[in-house]
Amino acid sequence: METLVLEAEKSRSSSTARILIADDQADVVEALRLLLKGEGYQAEGVNSPAAALQAVATQDFDLLLLDLNYTRDTTSGLEGLDLLSRIKACNSVVPVVVMTAWGSVELAVEAMHRGVGDFVLKPWNNRQLLEILRAQLEQGASRRRQLQDEERELEDVETVQRGFLPKEIPQLAGYEISSAWLPARAVGGDYFDIEAFSETKLAMSIADVSGKGMSAALLMSNLQAALKATAAEVVPPEQLCVKVNRIIYGNVSPGKFITAFYGMLDGSCNRLVFTNAGHNAPILARRDGSWLRLGEGGAPLGLFPDWNYGRGEVQFAAGDRLVLFTDGVTEASSPDGEEFGEERLVTVLLENRYLSARELQERILAEVAKFSGGRFEDDATLVVVAVK
Numbered sequence: 106m107e108t109l110v111l112e113a114e115k116s117r118s119s120s121t122a123r124i125l126i127a128d129d130q131a132d133v134v135e136a137l138r139l140l141l142k143g144e145g146y147q148a149e150g151v152n153s154p155a156a157a158l159q160a161v162a163t164q165d166f167d168l169l170l171l172d173l174n175y176t177r178d179t180t181s182g183l184e185g186l187d188l189l190s191r192i193k194a195c196n197s198v199v200p201v202v203v204m205t206a207w208g209s210v211e212l213a214v215e216a217m218h219r220g221v222g223d224f225v226l227k228p229w230n231n232r233q234l235l236e237i238l239r240a241q242l243e244q245g246a247s248r249r250r251q252l253q254d255e256e257r258e259l260e261d262v263e264t265v266q267r268g269f270l271p272k273e274i275p276q277l278a279g280y281e282i283s284s285a286w287l288p289a290r291a292v293g294g295d296y297f298d299i300e301a302f303s304e305t306k307l308a309m310s311i312a313d314v315s316g317k318g319m320s321a322a323l324l325m326s327n328l329q330a331a332l333k334a335t336a337a338e339v340v341p342p343e344q345l346c347v348k349v350n351r352i353i354y355g356n357v358s359p360g361k362f363i364t365a366f367y368g369m370l371d372g373s374c375n376r377l378v379f380t381n382a383g384h385n386a387p388i389l390a391r392r393d394g395s396w397l398r399l400g401e402g403g404a405p406l407g408l409f410p411d412w413n414y415g416r417g418e419v420q421f422a423a424g425d426r427l428v429l430f431t432d433g434v435t436e437a438s439s440p441d442g443e444e445f446g447e448e449r450l451v452t453v454l455l456e457n458r459y460l461s462a463r464e465l466q467e468r469i470l471a472e473v474a475k476f477s478g479g480r481f482e483d484d485a486t487l488v489v490v491a492v493k
Contacts, residue, residue, distance in 0.1 A: 122242050123165065126150040127157035127188070128172035128204070133227075137170065140231060141238075154188040161192050166199055168242055173205040189221065198252065200245040202237060204229065275301035277372040279493050282309075283462035285470055287433070287485040294321030295431050295484035296328060302338040305373040311488055312365035312406075313384065313431040320361075327356050328363055328406070342367045342380035343414040346402070350382070350414075353407040362405040366429060375421040375492070380414045382406050385432055388451060390458045392424030396451060399427075425492040426458045426465060433485030434469070437477040445476050462491035 124146050126137045134150035141148040151157050157171065169192065173185025189201065206227040222241045225234055274282050282299060294314030301307040312328055314321040331352040335345050345367060353363060366387060368379030381387075381402030390396045401417030421427075430450070437445045453472050457465055466489040473485070 121147070122167040123147045123149070124168045124170055124238070125157065125160055125164075125166045126170045127152075127154070129153060129174075130172075133172070140235075144235060146238075154185075154191075157188060158191055158195065161195050161199070167245055168238060169199055169201045170238070171201060171203050173203050198245070198248055200241040200248075202241055270297065271299055274299050275307055277301075277305065277307060277370065279372055279375075280370070281462040281491040281493065282488065283466045283491075284488045285466055285486065287470075287481055289317070289433065289481050289484050294325050295433065295486040296325045297429070297486050297488055298329070298332065299488070300336060302369075306338055306369065306371050308336055308367065308369050309429065309488065309490070310365065310367045311384065311387075311429045311431065311486060312363050313433075313484070313486075314363050315361050315405075317483070324353075324357060324361060324363065328353060328365070332367075338369075341416065342369055342378055343402075343416040346380045346382050346406070346414040347412065350406045350412055351410065354410045357407040362407040364405045366399070366402075368399075370490075377419050377421060377427075379417050379419075381417070382414065385430055385435065385447075387427055387429040388447075388454060389419060390426045390428075390451075390454045392422065392458070394455055394458075396455065421492045423492055424458070426454060426462075427490040428454055428465075428469070429488040429490075431484060431486045433481055433483035434473055434487055436483060437473050437481055437485065439476055440478050445473050449476070460491075462489040465489050465491065 124141055126134050126141075126148060128134050128137070128150070129152050131152060134152065138148045138150050149160070151160055157169075160166075161169070171185060171189065171192075185203065185205070189203065192201065200222040202223045202225060203221050204225045204227055222244065223237045225237060270286060271284075274284055276282060284297060284299070286295060286297065288295065294316060295312070296314070297311040299307060299309050310332060312325070314324045314328070316324075328349070331349045332345075335348045346365070349365075363382070364384035365382045366379065366384040367382075368377050370377050379399055379401070381400050383403070383405030386398035386400035388396060388398055397419075399417055399419065401415045403414040404412050428450070435445055435447050435450055449472070450469065453469055454465070457468050460468060466487055469487060469489075470485075474481075
């Protein structure tokens with residue numbers, strides 16, 4: 106009966122598993138390979154850290170069985186620990202079981218800290234070793250399934266999130282509006298929208314959710330729903346922010362918040378009425394080279410249950426350029442860690458204020474990408490409004 110149970114376990118766990126054995130002693134590699142082959146595993150062996158790294162980088166394995174002691178370091182295990190760290194940097198998912206003839210509590214603890222699944226002393230007990238490998242293979246398969254589920258979930262959220270953004274940017278006579286949305290990950294916490302209320306009036310909004318990844322994307326979707334339910338031509342920006350703030354406050358966990366800018370543009374009188382809820386102040390560049398920030402408003406959304414927001418107004422003139430942005434634009438860093446910053450953004454804006462909205466948007470992002478080496482570490486969103 107015990108034999109039948111063991112055979113069933115072997116059939117379930119080893120039918121397609123591939124295991125890499127790394128040990129500088131060829132006879133040890135061969136002994137382990139034959140043991141694993143007898144259990145139905147596909148086992149391959151290498152005799153050096155370099156060969157192990159090469160194998161992990163170019164092939165897929167279900168488990169790694171690694172010796173910690175090599176010819177250049179026969180007792181401390183430091184060379185094996187270094188190999189382990191480099192392997193985990195290359196593949197953090199594959200389970201690793203380490204072996205050593207010079208075991209110690211300190212070495213075992215350090216190996217576990219570096220991501221080892223289990224620790225085996227030489228000479229090994231075949232039955233015990235096989236039980237450890239089966240357990241690690243099952244855990245590895247479970248982690249891979251979990252990662253696949255998370256990837257599918259992220260893809261679904263990304264699809265939904267992109268659906269929140271405007272598919273086409275409404276335009277007003279006498280104006281040109283252009284936008285760019287660059288999430289640093291598959292999903293992000295930046296948001297913008299341009300909504301036309303009539304042939305002469307539209308609302309523009311931009312927001313940045315605290316945090317990153319899935320939680321930020323979910324909170325951003327909450328903001329989008331609140332704005333869609335509240336925004337209307339007859340609702341002034343400051344009143345809209347009061348209502349949206351109450352909704353967001355009731356749905357965020359402590360410490361979470363949203364910075365946002367909301368403005369209503371009336372093309373018939375070239376006036377923008379706005380409220381800024383703790384967001385990066387949009388920059389308005391005039392044709393004559395002067396500029397100002399649109400900062401009137403109040404606290405970020407979701408921090409306080411009740412907040413009376415202020416209201417700002419600006420009058421547009423031909424040749425003006427307005428730039429709305431999130432901090433992913435100004436906080437993009439150079440290779441040595443220096444941020445692009447608002448000062449550089451103002452300089453680029455003023456030097457290129459005669460460009461169209463689309464050209465100016467592309468120029469700004471090109472300058473940021475050049476400065477940062479093409480690396481946007483945070484979500485970056487940019488909206489440019491050009492007055493003709």
